[in-house]
Amino acid sequence: MKADYILFEPDVSTAADARLVVLTGDRPTGPLHLGHYIGSLRNRVDLQDTHDQYVLLADAQALTDNGDNPDKVVRNIFEVACDYLACGLDPEKTTICVQSCLPALPELTTLYMNLVTVARLERNPTIKEEIRSRGFERDIPAGFLCYPVAQAADITAFRATLVPVGDDQVPMIEQTNEIVRRVNRLVGIDLLPSCRAMLSKVGRLPGIDGAGKMSKSAGNALNLSATPVEISNAVKMMYTDKDHLRAADPGKIEGNVVFAYLDAFDPEPDAVRTLKEHYSAGGLGDSVVKKRLETVLQEFLAPIRTRRLQVSSDPGYVRDVLRQGTEAARAVTSSTLAQVKRAMGLPEI
C-alpha cells in the first residue's frame, strides 16, 4: 500500500500522467499570519503552477466549534480571501471557494456519517487532542466530533489526491482513506480516489514569544497585514537567547526565535550562516540580528501589504473571485455527489 503522506514536492505531478488535484484551505476565524505563510501559503503559490489546486474557505468547518458565533466566521471570509490574493494565489490558477456555498459537501458528509462509527471518531487522535485542548469534554458539539467525516467529504468531493496538512492532521487523511475504501467497496467500483497528505519540509514557525507555534489564539502571531510599526514592535518583543546578556558572550541559535525567522525569510542564507557563526562565537549583539530581521520582514511584508490594500479596497473584485471559484467548485463537487448517489442507487428526482 502507498504511504498516506509524502513530503512537499511541487513537481510530484511530473511522475504521473494526470495532474494531481490539491485541496487545501483555512478556517476563516481570523487574519492569516507568517505561520500560515511558511506552513502552507507559499507552498500553494508553488503548487498552483503544477497542480489543479482548490483552496477552501472553510467557514462551515469553522462553525463546528464557533456555532454560537457565526459573525466571527463570516466577517473573516473576506479577510482571508484578501490574504490569499495578497500572497500570490492567482485565481486564474487556483480555485478559491467558500465551503458553506457548496451543498454537495454536507450531503456527502451525511452519507458518509452512516459508514463511520462514533467509536472510530472518538479514537481519531486529532479529534482527541482538539477535544482536550478546547476543553470540550462531553460537551463537544456533534458537528465537531464529525468534522473528520466532513473533511473526507471535502477531499473526495474535489477528487483531491494530495492534501497539504500539518503533521497533526495526518490521522484525518487516514480517516478519509478509510471512508474512500468503504464507499468503493460498497458500490463495487473504484469511484473515489484515495489521497495522500503532503507534509511541509520545514517545521512550524515559532510564535514571536518562542512558546510553541505561531497562533492567533496564543497571541504570539505577526499578521500578513501587519503595519510597519507592528512589524517593528513584534521584532522588538521577539525572544532570542535569554542567557545572552552581553554582546560579547556566545549566544545560542537553537530555540532562538530571531534566527528561526531569519532562516525562514532571509533571502540570503549564506549571510544568515555567517551571522549564526558570529553569534555562537560571541561578539554579536541581539540588536544587530534583530535589526537585520526587521529589515528582512519589512521588505518581505511590504509588497504583500500593498497588494492586500489594493485588493481589499476593491471588494467587488474579491467577490468576483469568490463567486467564480465557488461556481467552479460547485460544478466539481456536485458531479462527485451525483456519482456517489447514483452508484449507491439513490433516486434522482
Added chain:
Amino acid sequence: MKADYILFEPDVSTAADARLVVLTGDRPTGPLHLGHYIGSLRNRVDLQDTHDQYVLLADAQALTDNGDNPDKVVRNIFEVACDYLACGLDPEKTTICVQSCLPALPELTTLYMNLVTVARLERNPTIKEEIRSRGFERDIPAGFLCYPVAQAADITAFRATLVPVGDDQVPMIEQTNEIVRRVNRLVGIDLLPSCRAMLSKVGRLPGIDGAGKMSKSAGNALNLSATPVEISNAVKMMYTDKDHLRAADPGKIEGNVVFAYLDAFDPEPDAVRTLKEHYSAGGLGDSVVKKRLETVLQEFLAPIRTRRLQVSSDPGYVRDVLRQGTEAARAVTSSTLAQVKRAMGLPEI
C-alpha cells in the same frame, strides 16, 4: 409553555388562523402493514383535508442504520409510495416526497449539529433505546447518533407545527424544539416555529402472534398488499386466548389478538361488543370469531389491494407523483434553509 404533544384531532387547525403544517413519513425499509395503517396512515388520510401535509419517504434516515445496504432502502421507495396511494393519500392534497432528493435537509442537519452536544444526543431516550434494541453499543454509526438532529432539520425545513409520532418518539420532538429555540436565540428572531407531537388516540396494533406490536422485523406483520390467501393464513395463525380450549368455556378478551383486530377494523362496533359478551360468557368458539375477522379483513384489504395493483402497474404515474411532490418539497425546504443561512449571516454565492 405549550405542551410538546397533543392527541390526534384532525380538526385541530380550526382553532387557529393559519392551516397547521403536518410532517410525517416512513423509513422505506419494507412494505407497510396493518400496524402502519392503524398507527398513522388512516390519520394522514383524515389530516390531508384539513392540514398542509407533507409525507416524507425517509430514505436518507433509513440509511443511518442501513448504510451497508442501500439497495434495501432504494427498492422500497416505490413500494411504500404505492402503499400510500393505495390507502388513500391523495397527491392533490398531500405532498409525497423523497428525502434524499432534498439537499436542504443535510445542509440544515450539519448546521444544527454545531448547536447540539454529543452528550445531549447520547441522553436522548429514543436513541438510547434504539441503540440497545439494535445491539449497536459503541459501534453506532455517527449518522444514527445524529438522526434526531436530521429529524429536527426535516421538521423545521418544512416549517411543520404538528408531527404525528408514536409515543416513543416524543423525545425527538423535544430535541427538535430545543434546536428551534437555540437557532431562534442565535439569530435573534423567531425564525423557526416550534412543533408539537400528535399522538394517535388508539394504541398500537399487536402483531398476529400477540407478542408486542406488529413489525416487519418481528415477522408478525400482515402487509397492506397481502393476498387473500395470506390474509386467511394470518387469521388462522392469530393468537386468541390460549386457555380457551373449548367453545363452551368462557374466553378472555384482553390480550386476545383477534378481538384487538376486530376493534380496529370491524365497521360494526355494536356487533363486536355483542360478540365479546358472548365470548366472555362462554359458548362462542374461536373459529366463529376468526371467521368474522377474516371476512372483515378481506373486505377491508380488497379495495386497497386493487388500488395498489392499479397504481404499481403504472410506475410512470408513481414517479410523477414523487417528482411533483419532491419538487414542491424542494422549494419549501430550500427556502427555509436560505432563511436560516441568511439569518446567520452566511454568504450567498
